[in-house]
Amino acid sequence: MSADPVATPAVSAPAAPALAVSAVTVRFGGLTALDAIDLDVAPATTVGLVGPNGAGKTTLFNVMSGLLAPDEGTVSLAGRDVNRLSPPARARRGLARTYQRSELFSELTVRENLVLAYRARRRRHHLTLDLLGLGRHHDAQEDATVDGLLDSLRLGDVAGQLADALPLGTGRLVEVGRALAADPDVVLLDEPSAGLDEHETELLADALRRARLGSTVAFLLVEHDVDLVLGLSDHVYVLDFGRCIASGAPDAIRSDPAVRAAYLGTEVES
Amino acid sequence: MLGGVYAISAVGLVLTYKASHIFNFAHGAIAYLVASCFYELNTRRGWSIGAAAVVSIGIIGPTVGLALWAVLFRRLTRATPTIKLVSTVGLFVAIPPATQFVFGDEQIFRAPGLAGDTPDIVNVLGTRLDADQLIIFGAALTVAVVLAIVLRFTGFGLSVRGVVDSQTMSELVGTNSKAISAATWAIGSFLAGLAGVLVAPIINLSPGSYAVFVIASFAAAVIARMESLTLAFGGALLVGVIQGLSVKFLPSSGILSQGIRPSIPFAVMAVFLLLYSNLGKEPSQPDPAGAAPRGPTHHRAPGDRPWWQRGTTYLAGAAILLLGPQLLDTFWIGIVAGGVALAIIFLSFTVVTGEGGMISLCQISFAGVGAIATAQLATEHGWPIGLAILVGGVIAMPCGMLVAMLAVRLGDLYLGLATLSFALLLDNIIFRIEDFDQVGAGVFLNRPAIGSFTFDSDERFYYLLLAVFAVLALLIANLRRSTTGLELGAVRSSETATATIGVSVVRTKLTAFTFSAFIAGIGGGLLATYRYLALPSDYNALLGIVWLAVVVTWGIRSPWGALVAGLALPVISQLVSDNLEPRYVLLTAVGFGLGAIGLAREPRGMLALQAQQLRGLAGWSRGRLARPTARSHG
Numbered sequence: 001m002s003a004d005p006v007a008t009p010a011v012s013a014p015a016a017p018a019l020a021v022s023a024v025t026v027r028f029g030g031l032t033a034l035d036a037i038d039l040d041v042a043p044a045t046t047v048g049l050v051g052p053n054g055a056g057k058t059t060l061f062n063v064m065s066g067l068l069a070p071d072e073g074t075v076s077l078a079g080r081d082v083n084r085l086s087p088p089a090r091a092r093r094g095l096a097r098t099y100q101r102s103e104l105f106s107e108l109t110v111r112e113n114l115v116l117a118y119r120a121r122r123r124r125h126h127l128t129l130d131l132l133g134l135g136r137h138h139d140a141q142e143d144a145t146v147d148g149l150l151d152s153l154r155l156g157d158v159a160g161q162l163a164d165a166l167p168l169g170t171g172r173l174v175e176v177g178r179a180l181a182a183d184p185d186v187v188l189l190d191e192p193s194a195g196l197d198e199h200e201t202e203l204l205a206d207a208l209r210r211a212r213l214g215s216t217v218a219f220l221l222v223e224h225d226v227d228l229v230l231g232l233s234d235h236v237y238v239l240d241f242g243r244c245i246a247s248g249a250p251d252a253i254r255s256d257p258a259v260r261a262a263y264l265g266t267e268v269e270s
Numbered sequence: 271m272l273g274g275v276y277a278i279s280a281v282g283l284v285l286t287y288k289a290s291h292i293f294n295f296a297h298g299a300i301a302y303l304v305a306s307c308f309y310e311l312n313t314r315r316g317w318s319i320g321a322a323a324v325v326s327i328g329i330i331g332p333t334v335g336l337a338l339w340a341v342l343f344r345r346l347t348r349a350t351p352t353i354k355l356v357s358t359v360g361l362f363v364a365i366p367p368a369t370q371f372v373f374g375d376e377q378i379f380r381a382p383g384l385a386g387d388t389p390d391i392v393n394v395l396g397t398r399l400d401a402d403q404l405i406i407f408g409a410a411l412t413v414a415v416v417l418a419i420v421l422r423f424t425g426f427g428l429s430v431r432g433v434v435d436s437q438t439m440s441e442l443v444g445t446n447s448k449a450i451s452a453a454t455w456a457i458g459s460f461l462a463g464l465a466g467v468l469v470a471p472i473i474n475l476s477p478g479s480y481a482v483f484v485i486a487s488f489a490a491a492v493i494a495r496m497e498s499l500t501l502a503f504g505g506a507l508l509v510g511v512i513q514g515l516s517v518k519f520l521p522s523s524g525i526l527s528q529g530i531r532p533s534i535p536f537a538v539m540a541v542f543l544l545l546y547s548n549l550g551k552e553p554s555q556p557d558p559a560g561a562a563p564r565g566p567t568h569h570r571a572p573g574d575r576p577w578w579q580r581g582t583t584y585l586a587g588a589a590i591l592l593l594g595p596q597l598l599d600t601f602w603i604g605i606v607a608g609g610v611a612l613a614i615i616f617l618s619f620t621v622v623t624g625e626g627g628m629i630s631l632c633q634i635s636f637a638g639v640g641a642i643a644t645a646q647l648a649t650e651h652g653w654p655i656g657l658a659i660l661v662g663g664v665i666a667m668p669c670g671m672l673v674a675m676l677a678v679r680l681g682d683l684y685l686g687l688a689t690l691s692f693a694l695l696l697d698n699i700i701f702r703i704e705d706f707d708q709v710g711a712g713v714f715l716n717r718p719a720i721g722s723f724t725f726d727s728d729e730r731f732y733y734l735l736l737a738v739f740a741v742l743a744l745l746i747a748n749l750r751r752s753t754t755g756l757e758l759g760a761v762r763s764s765e766t767a768t769a770t771i772g773v774s775v776v777r778t779k780l781t782a783f784t785f786s787a788f789i790a791g792i793g794g795g796l797l798a799t800y801r802y803l804a805l806p807s808d809y810n811a812l813l814g815i816v817w818l819a820v821v822v823t824w825g826i827r828s829p830w831g832a833l834v835a836g837l838a839l840p841v842i843s844q845l846v847s848d849n850l851e852p853r854y855v856l857l858t859a860v861g862f863g864l865g866a867i868g869l870a871r872e873p874r875g876m877l878a879l880q881a882q883q884l885r886g887l888a889g890w891s892r893g894r895l896a897r898p899t900a901r902s903h904g
Contacts, residue, residue, distance in 0.1 A: 066769075086774070087769035087770050088769050088770075088771075088772045088774045088775075090770075091770055091771055092772040095770075097770050099767065103764040105767065116753070116756040116760055116771065119756075120771045120772035121771075121772050125752065125753040127754055127785065130748065130752035131745045131785075132748060133748035133751070163763075
């Protein structure tokens with residue numbers, strides 16, 4: 001386990017952002033949930049997204065993953081406009097996410113949750129072969145990826161259990177594991193540490209750091225744990241009432257008066 | 271004319287759906303029950319119309335509603351849509367034969383309505399109407415006005431509307447939501463009973479015609495999106511008017527009017543379902559402030575038992591199936607062979623409902639398509655039987671794919687209704703085509719033969735059917751272990767998450783539906799060859815609903831469940847009719863209906879429960895007799 005800080009990416013060429021959102025607006029009836037949001041996530045970076053409840057963070061995630069069509073604006077992955085692509089098509093282009101309220105595959109085992117995510121992006125399979133039992137070649141790389149993730153998230157003991165009766169914290173880690181198993185280019189993490197104890201939060205942060213080793217995966221992180229966000233992120237956006245009220249390096253955000261007023265001030269003191 | 275009765279029935283349906291989010295498939299069964307009571311009291315026992323009406327419609331109807339609420343619906347409010355649907359399907363299956371058991375099951379072709387045996391004829395605005403028709407109009411109008419007033423202007427109405435919006439919130443402000451939902455069930459059953467008695471002079475007093483009549487009012491409930499009582503009322507009248515016009519404008523004989531007129535409500539239902547699904551409007555979601563729906567807890571049997579135990583079970587099962595027929599006489603071998611043919615069709619439920627998590631009420635139609643195709647190819651075109659059966663299965667696949675493409679985007683309840691209307695449309699139109707039906711005689715079919723080796727003896731055919739069953743069960747087992755199997759499990763768990771890991775939910779469901787149609791098609795062809803007869807009306811939608819109840823009773827998740835369900839249906843019926851009075855056969859249907867209700871929460875069915883008990887017993891005796899070992903039961 002190398003302890004080197006991964007906050008400084010070694011990528012030199014200014015490639016297209018792994019994920020970019022430009023001028024995205026979403027209205028629910030008369031309410032503007034998102035107002036012309038611009039946001040870039042460069043490869044191999046961690047970007048934080050903070051804001052009080054109801055600021056529009058989860059709505060923005062739903063727009064990015066294709067579950068919700070924006071009224072205006074575009075979403076692009078690696079420079080390619082994906083506005084018209086379905087959620088599965090976006091996932092196959094390297095976008096993965098976790099959910100705030102658990103959306104685990106409760107009828108599959110923990111390991112199968114990860115295996116399916118791995119295969120969904122990589123392996124073509126065919127019904128006829130599946131029916132004949134010929135679709136399952138032994139795949140050493142699949143085993144290595146999945147077991148490696150299970151190991152680093154300390155999920156080895158529950159790997160064979162169904163994912164429906166897990167403790168809250170364990171379930172969160174499985175969500176993260178499932179997102180990472182697809183070997184994604186961008187991962188949207190929707191409050192991954194909510195409900196985790198200190199040890200589990202540490203495991204989570206560790207797993208995220210490790211995922212970035214030797215990879216260009218980028219994270220967009222929604223969190224209430226401000227210290228966690230500011231500690232992990234290279235860049236932070238602050239949302240309030242559907243608008244982006246600030247963005248910048250973590251230190252700059254910490255001292256931004258508008259941000260303190262809207263959000264951090266109360267959070268930090270409490 | 272019918273429109274008024276549809277309206278009364280539809281309003282009852284929508285009202286109970288609004289208050290408890292349970293769509294009552296058994297609405298027609300309640301209508302039949304009350305109408306039978308009325309007939310018994312009025313015609314058989316000679317009570318006056320008034321007294322019989324008060325007792326049957328006014329007392330028995332609401333009492334049935336309250337009783338069902340107390341023992342069943344009350345517990346279902348927060349269950350998943352699938353469990354709700356299967357439970358009311360169980361009632362649909364159980365209530366009519368129970369009614370017939372009590373009141374006798376002779377055919378009643380003409381039952382008087384509220385206007386008595388010889389309704390007076392009245393001239394209204396130049397149209398001749400009989401008193402029955404006038405009463406229907408009067409009743410529909412009264413129901414509309416009274417409900418409107420009660421819901422708008424009384425405290426009770428306010429409470430109902432509150433419970434409809436949010437049960438949890440209503441409880442917080444002190445409304446007794448239980449009393450409210452009990453009251454709506456009483457009213458709903460009262461309306462079902464009223465509609466049932468009113469419609470008695472128009473249709474036969476038989477479970478089948480009542481089921482079809484009430485399914486027609488489902489169309490109105492769909493038009494209303496299960497929400498608006500006004501739309502339900504208007505929609506019902508619309509369906510009635512279209513049906514009335516079709517009488518005028520379609521020729522009175524021939525396939526057109528005989529097939530199309532009765533299917534108008536189902537066509538209307540299908541059209542509105544498609545319309546709403548394309549507009550992206552789902553039926554109202556369950557109470558957002560309430561607890562998350564409690565799903566069936568699926569456990570997977572493999573894994574919680576060591577391999578040798580499972581192996582022993584399989585070997586024992588295989589031995590019984592292979593050697594069993596040697597102990598039976600030819601008559602019983604015939605019965606059992608028919609059971610295996612049914613079991614093959616039931617495997618399609620294992621795929622679409624067990625694996626795919628979808629309630630499909632048209633599996634029997636796919637079987638019918640397979641049977642018809644086999645008969646046409648083999649008997650009319652001289653194909654070898656085996657090939658004809660296989661091609662029959664292949665022909666059923668595009669049917670399955672078509673239904674799935676139109677319907678899988680719908681929610682659970684609407685998917686059930688869409689598949690039901692597809693099945694009824696097929697019943698009324700395709701299955702009545704002269705070439706297939708031969709005026710009710712069906713098409714003769716031979717059994718397959720390999721060279722001079724024929725399968726004419728039931729014993730040989732039994733083993734052939736068993737082999738086909740085993741092959742299909744093996745395919746399903748492979749499917750379950752494959753990536754497609756994982757995808758199906760994922761779709762059952764969370765459609766949102768399935769989509770965002772890169773798996774298309776629609777495609778996955780389509781796969782399950784299409785494969786299940788193939789199995790049902792093969793099974794239908796085999797069942798027809800077993801009977802030497804392909805008769806389309808053997809594959810009607812109502813029987814298909816009974817089949818679903820039977821499979822759910824024995825276990826929808828595993829091929830064993832399908833096998834035992836297939837065997838149980840003919841074997842139990844035969845045992846009962848051999849040993850008891852004929853009318854007790856009715857009770858077997860009641861039993862399967864109740865079984866489906868009782869086991870809706872246990873997707874592995876009766877078999878799993880018994881296996882659990884056996885294992886528990888075994889574990890207990892081991893613990894008593896043997897020294898405790900360190901082996902963990904992980």
